[in-house]
Amino acid sequence: MSNRKFLGICGSLREASRNMGLLRCAGEVMPEGAELAIADISELPFYVEGREKTEAVSIFLEQVKSADGLVLAVPEYNYSVAPALKNALDWASREKGDILAGKPAAMMGAGGGMGTSRAQYHLRQTCVYLDIRVLNRPEVFSNAFSDAFTENGSVSDTEEGKKLRAKVAAQMKALCEM
């Protein structure tokens, strides 16, 4: 149905990241025809006005430009957004052509008891400025310390893991219908 290509961006750079696991899960449950590529933002330097784009930046910007929409995996650090994710969006925001504007997007996150909600609401405010069209429902908040995740950060096959997978699937379906 949908032939849309989405780009996943994960704010956590650690190994076995649960947030990266959420993105992999999103890729697996995408509606037929839709695809999810996952960006590598681990080598992006801090955005500084006037700083030249590195190769990693250029590759990332091309991925953003060619994507039909975004899937944002949003860790929460100290009640707000992880700097690596915000920084990736900051780089994209400064590229000519307002390349983020109008793109549909979905957010998900794995964190403590609040499931990264505090970070997600901050990031939604950033998306207002960038004119990213963030899906309202369903929201995906998950507990990184539950058995919904395996040790390598993937969504597990436990009861909890299956529920989470179903929620991610519902979100991806809604994203494709935006």
Add this chain to the structure above:
Amino acid sequence: MSNRKFLGICGSLREASRNMGLLRCAGEVMPEGAELAIADISELPFYVEGREKTEAVSIFLEQVKSADGLVLAVPEYNYSVAPALKNALDWASREKGDILAGKPAAMMGAGGGMGTSRAQYHLRQTCVYLDIRVLNRPEVFSNAFSDAFTENGSVSDTEEGKKLRAKVAAQMKALCEM
């Protein structure tokens, strides 16, 4: 009077940063006896769980530990906090000993028409978690594109610049009385 030593942290890494200019101004107008050192966060890598501290990180953490309070210069990028500033606080938050907790702090910012207010409110939420005691009043919001600033980012001697300097002085006075 006050013998307190404050640490200034500026979220902008660009040359001639107005936010850095605000910090210099804060240092100049500090009440007698109080001092403001300014941290260099330009070499901090992104915080990643398990990543080893670099020398720049260690130096920064020592500065935080020995400071009696913080002065945060808060640029606004895309309606939220600049990653470099958030990242510096994230590093400090993971150091043993809860080193930020209980410190008084003040926020100021130079940006567009809203004076970085959107970023400052997000950062205040982070400070709740870190138990940083942020001064409520006066808030300092300034327009980076006004003639309150010189070309090298310093607070100017124009009418606007003098008003801004007075506001920063009032904030530093209130900070020292916390």
Add this chain to the structure above:
Amino acid sequence: MSNRKFLGICGSLREASRNMGLLRCAGEVMPEGAELAIADISELPFYVEGREKTEAVSIFLEQVKSADGLVLAVPEYNYSVAPALKNALDWASREKGDILAGKPAAMMGAGGGMGTSRAQYHLRQTCVYLDIRVLNRPEVFSNAFSDAFTENGSVSDTEEGKKLRAKVAAQMKALCEM
């Protein structure tokens, strides 16, 4: 073109409200075919679970149901939303049938120097839960104490007033294209 009927809701109950003036202006500049009715929320009681709907509540809920979208005039009280506006949405949220979900909406506000931005960002978070689809751009922030407004709260014919009217018109156009 657009035959859509929008419902305007104003959070200020005072006479000569500038926020109400913004709504009147929005009605005047609506694209051809679109219409704006303005709700009367002055008689709504506080929502309390189990409290029976008054006639004013029932009338308001019918207006919401039959509207194709919303135009929210958002005053800022103490850095957040005016209770009367939030309360109106709270009443609508408890009506059977999820009557707000999926409706497009635009926000505007007249306030102090920040133009009610702080209140608008809070209200946007409420709209996430209610699945109201709030327009990202353009945002409308206006200074209630400027000569963009006449004494009775209407948008004026001064230079400032004309700029504001153009901004409101651009927003209504974008709303009709959602």
Add this chain to the structure above:
Amino acid sequence: MSNRKFLGICGSLREASRNMGLLRCAGEVMPEGAELAIADISELPFYVEGREKTEAVSIFLEQVKSADGLVLAVPEYNYSVAPALKNALDWASREKGDILAGKPAAMMGAGGGMGTSRAQYHLRQTCVYLDIRVLNRPEVFSNAFSDAFTENGSVSDTEEGKKLRAKVAAQMKALCEM
């Protein structure tokens, strides 16, 4: 020790409110010497500029003036603050003499899975403007639908209820030490 008199304000007007139950609990666990009175805000009209104070408003304002600090029970309605609570603070904010400024305060809330956190962060922003000094730690988030509460809304004697009582006690102790 502490002879301070605190004023509790509850944003929920419903019978058997869990948020009111939290306030009663706070009163019971107050450190020796400290006292908690609970305001009745059920009869406050919406604040409107120029509207005359009713008797209920006057009584409430006197209670605020004579209180040494505030304990705010914060329900969450649609991801933000309950209008009745915000409205009470709005009335107090317009009284001559900046009567809220400088008062220490603590927040607690009973709600869904996030424990009213979204509402509490919004209310914290309001407190910046009003110069209310809100305690950072510990935060009190509780699940209104758990067995931490009895049917009449009181904190229960179950395991969950005892944990919640201990958390409220820790918060009241910290409040008295501000």
